[in-house]
Amino acid sequence: MVSGRGRASALACAGVLALAGCGAANGSGSDTADGGLTIAASFYPLQWLGEQIAGTHGTVTSLTPPGVEPHEYELTPGEVAATAEADIVVYLSAYQPSVDAAVDEQAGDRAFDAAGPADLDLLYQDGHAEEHADGTHAEGVRDPHFWHDPMRMADVGDALAEALSRADEAHRADYTANAADLREQLTALNGEFRDGLARCASRDVVTGHSAFGYLADAYGLRQFGISGLAPDEEPSPGALTGATDFIREHGVRAVYAETLVSPAVAETVARETGAQVLILDPIEGLTDASQGTDYLELMHANLADLRTGQQCS
């Protein structure tokens, strides 16, 4: 059932069958919860999701190290090897090219792609969906940042519970129950965002990179990303001018900086326009500077800063 790890264990144990510990991954060990599934998640939100669904029946590791900006991260040989050894590789296609390559080469049918259940229906051109919202997006780039919409996270959670159940039928009821619990928490979070952002003086959200399209879409905000769909430490002069013009034109009072890239760009734009700098975390990885220790805390911190920056009552 736990075929990937089973194969690896079989190889590692060949010729040393008498040694204690061999075969522990198949159910009798105490090293990983109840000796359950090994799950390699490509970056933080999927790691968190994996932990919620697996519960005590699996061990989740992140391929992208903590505190690293994931978009352009190149996996190390050890991280590539992890995609070959894990029972399940949870990833998001067309988000991290290095992960896509490793999954294509190593993971086979053990790969779980969150893109399908997340229903990535936002398309961008030039990093800005809102400027092309005239039905001509057909050739745009798909926005990967689904985790800022709690209900899309819940949908991915349900699909992941099914995938874990297929790999480990014995615990199907637990995975299904964990997904239901998660959906309940995420539904509550969705309600907090909807209520918290219902009455705001400004609906224009100026961000570092365009990571908040699904959030804007879910709660009736309009995102203006200074960079495109990926962070850029040195946006073009045109991008900076576009941002300052947008802020002045729409009376925007806040510019949101990120946690995994330098705040210099947001600070420059804020200084030129008199806007305030607040934090809107793309939640692409945790650092010591993060305003919380898990997905739910970071979402709550984002909501608090959004309510300040958008002047919500």
Ligand SMILES: [Zn+2]
């Ligand atoms: Zn991003």
